[in-house]
Each structure stands twice: as structure tokens, then as C-alpha cells.
Amino acid sequence: MKPAWLREAVEASGLPPPEAFPYDVTADALMRLRVRPVGLRDLSSEKVRQWLAQRGRTVEIGYHRAMHGCMVAWEGKGLVFFDRNDGPDEQRFTVAHELGxxxxxxxxxRKRALDFFGEGIQDVLDQKRPATREESLTSVLEGVPIGVQIHLMDRGPTGAVGTGVVARSEQRADRLALEWLAPSKLARQVMQDGPPETQEQRLGQHFGLPGHMAEAYARILRREEGRSRFSIVSFLGEDAG
Structure with a gap:
């Protein structure tokens, strides 16, 4: 069973269900979101900084490393960077992850801030005026972004991320990207349609997922299925039918 936050996010994003696979979310995102994909070869934090500087936007990045993808967002608009040297499956997932x-x-x-404060907060979110003391405190408590945001896909060779707030953000972006690219209802059908030992391979081939993400998705779906069954047993009892 999909988590509640995921169901709400998929619905709120307005992106339509895929009609064919592998599915590239880019075209639908361009029609519904103020976002632009940017492909660079040998993508790195320094190349992102230089690309932005050449276009008049100064962004300080306090680290320098290669990466699969990067998202830069401000004023309700976004740039999604991806490495053109990556294979098509990796590029497809990177773009979906950063869109997540x-x-x-x-x-x-941003929507929560506008709903809470009203339109008057928009100039604060867009850095056109400083926030009042009350606005600043509420923004911190509500996790409201102010100014330019940067998110990096900071992964090891297995696709693992760290712990804490960053890990939670990365995991949610992963999960939303996977739901867009390979809706869980269909993905479970693909997993069931064959021997257990080839589930990850079938997921990757059918939906065009990178191998490490197909393996991760299979684990996620098994875990969600297990939680659903545990929840039913816990609330209704062992004899519930």
C-alpha cells in the first residue's frame, strides 16, 4: 500500500499516469511545472555554478564533486541538471528524482507558506523583502524555503544515501520518482509475473530503471506490502478475513 504522503504528492503534482514504458517524465513536467531540464557532460557542482554564473545567477556551492543530478529552484521555478554521459535509464531516473x-x-x-500567510509572503519567498520576526520564526518551524535552493543527488555506487533529514529528503524524492516512472500497482504485477529471483531484472527491463534503483524499488515494494499486512493483522486480529 502506498504511503499517504505519496498518494497526496502524486495527485497534487498533476502529472498524468504513464501510457507506455519506459516513461520519460520530462515532457509532462514541462507542460505542468515551471521547470527546465539542463543536460551537461561530466556534471559537477562546479559546472553547475559556472553555468548559472554565465547566465547572471550567482550561487555559492560549498563543495566540489561529480554528480548524477542537481536541482536549483527559486520563485516557484526550477532547473534540473543531469549528466549527459550517463546512460538513458540513469538520465531518466535522475530527472525524475530531481523533479521530485x-x-x-x-x-x-511554498504552497503551504502562501496558504498559511497569504499572498503577502510571496515577496519574502522571492527575496524581494526581508521577513518579519514572526514570519522568520514560522518559516523555520514550517520548513518554508526562502531564496535559491540546491539539491544534489549524493549517492554511492549502490545508490545509498546518508542518514537524518538529508536521507529522508532523498528517499522521498526517490520514492516519488519511482511512482511516476513505474506506478507501484503495475510494478507489483511485473514482480509477480515470474520467478522471485528475477523480480529486480524484470522491473528494470519493463520500466527502464537503472539496475540499482530496480533493486531498491523491489525492496521498497516488499516492505510496503509487509507493512500493509502487518497493519491489518494488528488492528483486526489474526483471524480477520
Whole structure:
């Protein structure tokens, strides 16, 4: 069973269900979100900084490393960077992952701020005036973004991320990206349609997922299915039918 936050995010994003696979979310995102994909070869934090500087936007990045993808967002708009040297499956997932960050970590908090404060907060969110003391405190408590945001896909060779707030943000962006690219209802059908030992391979081939993400998705779906069954047993009892 999909988590409640995921069901709400998929619905709120307005992106339509895929009609064919592999599915590239880019075209639908361009029609519904103020976002632009940017492909660079040998993507790195320094190349992102230089690309932005050449276009008049100064962004300080306090680290320098290669990366699969990066999202830069401000004023309800976003740039999604991806490495053109990556294979098509990796590029497709990177764009979806960074769009997940754009939606979950920028657009939704921005919408919450506008709903809470009203239109008067927009100039604060867009850095056109400083926040009042009350606005600043509430922004911190509500997790409202102010100014330019940068999110990096900071992964090891297995696709693992760290712990804490960053890990939670990365995991949610992963999960939303996977739901867009390979809706869980269909993904479970693909997993069931064959021997257990080839589930990850079938997920990757059918939906065009990178191998490490197909493996991760299979684990996620098994875990969610297990939680659903545990919840039913816990509330209704062992004999519930």
C-alpha cells in the first residue's frame, strides 16, 4: 500500500499516469511545472555554478564533486541538471528524482507558506523583502524555503544515501520518482509475473530503471506490502478475513 504522503504528492503534482514504458517524465513536467531540464557532460557542482554564473545567477556551492543530478529552484521555478554521459535509464531516473525534489522540497512548502500567510509572503519567498520576526520564526518551524535552493543527488555506487533529514529528503524524492516512472500497482504485477529471483531484472527491463534503483524499488515494494499486512493483522486480529 502506498504511503499517504505519496498518494497526496502524486495527485497534487498533476502529472498524468504513464501510457507506455519506459516513461520519460520530462515532457509532462514541462507542460505542468515551471521547470527546465539542463543536460551537461561530466556534471559537477562546479559546472553547475559556472553555468548559472554565465547566465547572471550567482550561487555559492560549498563543495566540489561529480554528480548524477542537481536541482536549483527559486520563485516557484526550477532547473534540473543531469549528466549527459550517463546512460538513458540513469538520465531518466535522475530527472525524475530531481523533479521530485523540486515538487516536494520547493513547490509544496511554498504552497503551504502562501496558504498559511497569504499572498503577502510571496515577496519574502522571492527575496524581494526581508521577513518579519514572526514570519522568520514560522518559516523555520514550517520548513518554508526562502531564496535559491540546491539539491544534489549524493549517492554511492549502490545508490545509498546518508542518514537524518538529508536521507529522508532523498528517499522521498526517490520514492516519488519511482511512482511516476513505474506506478507501484503495475510494478507489483511485473514482480509477480515470474520467478522471485528475477523480480529486480524484470522491473528494470519493463520500466527502464537503472539496475540499482530496480533493486531498491523491489525492496521498497516488499516492505510496503509487509507493512500493509502487518497493519491489518494488528488492528483486526489474526483471524480477520
Amino acid at each position: 525534489h523540486f515538487f516536494l522540497d520547493h513547490l509544496l512548502p
